[in-house]
Amino acid sequence: MATPVARKPRKAVPATVTAAEAAQAPPAPATAEAGPDTPPPAPAAMMAAATTAQDMLAPAPPSLDEQGIAIGDGLTVGWVHHRMITHLWSYDAVTGVWVWVDGIGWKRLSPVSEHGHSHLCLLATLATDRNLPVDYHEDAAGRIDQLLV
Amino acid sequence: MSPERPHIAELAAVRSTLAERGNPWQAAETRMSRLPEDWRAARLGVPAPTSDEIAERAGQPESMAAAARGAAGQSVSALGAPSASLPSAFDLRDVGGRSYVTGIRDQGGCGSCVAFGTLASMESTASYTRGAPGLALNLSEAHLYFVHAKARGYTCASGSWPDDLYSDCVTKGVTFEDYYPYSDAGTGAVNADWPNRLAKAVGTANLTGNPAAIKQHIYSYGGVVACFVVYNDFFHYRSGVYRHTTEDVAGGHCVALIGWDDAAGCWLGKNSWGTGWGDGGFFRIAYGDSFIEDYPGTRPTVFGCTSVTLRAWLPAQRTLRLFATANDANGWAYLENYGWAHLAGGAHTTTNKLAELTHARGTGHQVSPFINGAELSSVLVAD
Secondary structure (H helix, E strand, C coil): CCCCCEEEEHHHHHCCHHHHHHHCCCCCCCCCCCCCCCCCCCHHHCCCCCHHHHHCCCCCCCECCCCCEEEEECCCCEEEECCEEEEEEEEECCCCEEEECCCCEEEEEECCCHHHHHHHHHHHHHHHHHHCCCCECCCCCCCCEEEHH | CCCCHHHHHHHHHHHHHHHHCCCCEECCCCCCCCCCCCHHHHCCCCCCCCHHHHHHHHHHHHHHHHHHHHHCCEEECCCCCCCCEECCECCCCCCCEEEECCCCEECCCCCCHHHHHHHHHHHHHHHHHCCCCCHHCCCCCHHHHHHHHHHCCCCCCCCCHHHHHHHHHCCCEEEEEECCCCCCCCCCCCCCCHHEEEEEEEEEECCCCCHHHHHHHHHHCCCCCEEEEEEHHHHHEEEECCCCCCCCCCEEEEEEEEEECCCCCEEEEEECEECCCCCCCCCEEEECHHCCCCCCCCCEEEEEEEEEEEEEEEEEEEEEEEECCCCCCCEEEEEEECCCEECCHHHHHHHHHHHHHHHHHHHHEEEEEEECCCCCCCCEEEE
């Protein structure tokens, strides 16, 4: 699977990543690398393949405070708040979009489902285009599986 | 004293009694004061209790007041409540500076108060549970009373009961005011498209005789409808904490309770007699007074609902937030005056809606949403 090369300090990738770079092994993940169809680890309702009925059980949006910042006890683990997405990178795979999170680095958009991946991509594009801060949630493999813009 | 203005003497007597009791509330000439006795009675739309039914409730006011005060600090389990325990005072008109109470209405010369109290409760719940004070829902009392209640045999003269009307709000739903504007004569007709402009109550709760449960419900879900015995001095209420000063019963009435104040020992109420009565149409009534927590008789008289679902086009508004997950069809939009709405349909329609909404969010274009249940089923984005 192709992934962008992690760089420090942050650097735009799409213009500089070569096919060879894209083919390089990704940085060692914190947990075992998931396959393209591996669902995010929690909650249990998301473990099965996505269907309409199961989507209704999928996570609801977080509560917002009066400034529109996500709040709530359930969001403190796995959630990263108020970050900017400055770059987008994609390669020729159906679920091949990564985003650069300012101050953190490249994050892959979860490949759990093709449509879900496209939805996350839409929101990431909006955030980049309009310089809007995002809140996002990482799954156990460090991929963005929930995105709030 | 002019015979055309008999309320002047009546008002003077009330003021005299209040003065003897240290003026716990203030009486004034209100728009109800000026009405003849039979016109006042026409606005009391809950069948009056018998004297025996009232006598059987001796001691109830004291026990209800004690229970209401004892609820302070009680833990709250509802996730949507502002905190984990009941505060000593709460007002849905000022929750962190936001109001979840719709405007004061006027039922006119019809005993339709149960419809007004019921819909005031639903309107409050609809906005409070969504954290959307801008929802400004205005439901049709005419639809509830002159269609649904009428089908049960209720008339302006007969009055009605909140258990029946809340049941209709669950099973049939109520359209918006613009689809059947209210007039106390019951004239006009409901728009034939009303099933597509509809609000339904969900999760009704009977809170009768349980002040702690009433507080829990208001704090967690919004206002409740409540019936109480109206004594003749109530028509002259202007401000303060009402306690009846006479035993002359005028009838039964229904309002919405929207908060409480333990320090003053009272509920906060929203009436439907226009803004020319009471404190701009609102009032405060002492815990236990006038049997407001449990109306004399056998019927339950305090109800609320835990949510309100809509099926309607809502006014154009901004999209403030968008949310998606890695699932195939799990997109959400936070609409300025509605709150979070799940994007209806499967994966493809979610993609389409998200594309429209990201455009609207990015450019500041307003969107007109069609809400169906808890879902955003149609989106109109226009320049």
